[in-house]
Amino acid sequence: MEFTEKQLDGPYEVCGVDIQNQGELLKGLLYFPPKSFEKPFPITLYFHGFPQLFTLKEIVKNHKYILDLGYSFFVFNFRGYRFSEGNVSIQSQVSDGYKTIEFVELMAKDNIFNKNDINIIGHDIGAFIALLTCSYIKNINRIILVTPILDLRKHVYDDNFIKTLNYINRFLPGNIRGISNVNEFITLTKKELTSEEYQIQKVIDHLSCRKLKIVIGEKDNMTSISEVKEIMQHLKIEYELAIMNNMGHQYIDDEELMNVNKEIKNFFK
Secondary structure: OOOOOOEEEOOEEEEEEEEEEOOEEEEEEEEOOOOOOOOOEEEEEEEOOOOOOOOHHHHHHHOHHHHHOOOEEEEEOOOOEOOOOOOOOHHHHHHHHHHHHHHHHHHHOOOOEEEEEEEEEEEOHHHHHHHHHHOOOOOEEEEEEEOOOOOHHHHHOOHHHHHHHHHHHHHOOOOEOOOOOHHHHHHHHHHHOOOHHHOHHHHHHHOOEEEEEEEEEOOOOOOOHHHHHHHHOOOOOOOEEEEEOOOOOOOOOHHHHHHHHHHHHHHHO
């Protein structure tokens, strides 16, 4: 982690974070709440989606209310995305999920973070990765899944997935590494999904957290409300479901973003 001179973004102290994982660098930004809050801070990690259209600073800007509630906020690129090294895969992202939580736990030993108040926002495929990760990690406080991808296998076997990858390669070159050979990437991902540890239906009943919430659009064409209910029926914990009227999978306009952020903010109060 880069602890040099203090750098500020408005009222928030911010540090660049480099985490070595399997010989590759995972890069992120760690924001601290305003000075009126005291250590140890609760912390929220942000697991981004695919292909991660927003920069890390844009993600922070859209969620700065987390900081104003007294939480630290850790945003990072999974390996294979943007500034982090390596190639994207399910394995690398789940491993990165473990590694970031391990990083927070190490800082909790120095009384920087509250080890009993580690939280996650998972968006899109980041929600899928959060569920896989937290099915094996038992010390997470709150998890909120926003317009989640839950049954990844369904999408990988859909012909539209090929179109999505070709679109990313054409219009977002360099945004994700490891997908330039579309057929090879799909074959790899299908192989990964044969492992039970990456099958949501197999691991969901192991999920351990104190509080869980799902925010999903009424018109989400990637994950239906019925699919959410079907998968979550295997949970051994209760969860809250917030359905956003007239919203699809993406929440792009200001009103949709405001409504989603209201649900997240209320969850962390």
